[in-house]
Amino acid sequence: MRAIAFHDVNDFRIEEVEVPKIGFGEVLLKLKACGLCGTDIHKAIHKTVNPGTVLGHEYTGEIVKVGEGVTKFKIGDRVVGAIHVPCFTCHYCQRQHYTLCPEFRETNIDPGGFAEYIRLSEKHVRHLLFGIPDSMSYQHATLAEPVACCIHGQKAAEIRPGDNVLIMGAGPIGVIHGQLLKHKDVSNVMISDVSSYKLSKAKEFGIDYTVNIKNDSLKDVVDKVTDNQGVDIVIIAAGVSSLLPEAVQLLRRGGRVICFSPFEKYPEVTIDAGRFFKDEISIVGTYSVSPYEFEEAILNISNGTIDAEKMITHEMAIDQVGEAITFAASPDEEVMKVVIVD
Structure with a gap:
């Protein structure tokens, strides 16, 4: 499959990598759209991630494989989710500071949203994956994560x-x-x-x-x-x-x-x-999002509280991720929200 990997400032490369294999409780998602977040731009410009990293976390897509033990979702489901999952049991989680949980930053999607497929762990599937209405486009659904934040x-x-x-x-x-x-x-x-x-x-x-x-x-x-x-x-x-x-x-x-x-x-x-x-x-x-804001975010997009059509000003192809970051980062461009589509 294709994945767009960061290597340096203004250096994003289209790489052929293996489609992730899923295990018990996991799902494989065919990416349909992924929003370009300000943190993606920050990481790419300031080189805060390692070369070879696949960025992108405002993802949405269609489930194409389900692992043994998955009962909440099925093949063909249209879903959206988050990148990090807390443990729910540590000192911080017990005080509802889920984003401070030591496990929060250690849980990630595999590889990242700027790829053709991603693997979602059992924790993601159980706690931070949500169905989207048939009436909602994949592009609009990419706003669920930033709205939840x-x-x-x-x-x-x-x-x-x-x-x-x-x-x-x-x-x-x-x-x-x-x-x-x-x-x-x-x-x-x-x-x-x-x-x-x-x-x-x-x-x-x-x-x-x-x-x-x-x-x-x-x-x-x-x-x-x-x-x-x-x-x-x-x-x-x-x-x-x-x-x-x-x-x-x-x-x-x-x-x-x-x-x-x-x-x-x-x-x-x-x-x-x-x-x-x-x-x-x-x-x-405040940082990121807990597992308890996503459904409200999806509702706010669905009912028009968030005007997704006006928010998304540009759509670009997956092999244009590097161009999209340069474009969105420029103070001279008339751009609000860029969504990467495959």
Whole structure:
């Protein structure tokens, strides 16, 4: 089968590899579509994975083989799933921090979503594989994983009716957050970015206020919308560490910042630590997705809460993965979400 392997920056190779063999409780999936995630772009550009790695985790496809002991699924089922599975029994799992489980990062699909077939382990099949409606296209189903991640993040935000929410970053994750928020009883949703194109797309999704920080003061907009009170929630959906101190400044008393992007490759920042005591603010990080958000994500795509048709702006072939990453990473391109199809 064909698999697209990362070897270096701008060096993706089409390789012929054996179709994975499945064992007890496992299934073999024929990939139909796989979304290109910001983390795929980050890994490819910053070389955080080993040469030979097959990226891609927003996968969906058709089951073509089932192992002995599989009763939940059958050949021909259309499914979508996640890449990591927790153990459900460790210290972190018992406290519902499933993504911190030591086994979480050790469980993976084989080989990766940018291939013709993948093997899903018994744990994946039991806990993190879900059927998709016949009415949902494979392309739209690729959004289930990022939507589930956003649902997971918003749980940590503890959003309440009447809240004013600011999203920093109008990429795919930012606009997914925005669409989910517009279906909650919040007062206003604001989103900021430097891309006029992405902000115009955010407007199409019904987000109340868009702010191009190259041209306008974000603080002025927040002050105007909230009557100088600040926002109740800030969701940082861009991996820029300098956004964190700004987010803290824009919070209302008792507010909460949700860090939804990795900052590890960026410099340290200084925040106003006094606000933790005198204003009871909080900063919470959220990573990936637990097994308990996928069905809600599929429903949100199916019922139109997430406008999948508008989200997916480009489809590219599996042998164009390298081109797709370069294209999606360019700040000059008018692109929201790229899906790889076979």
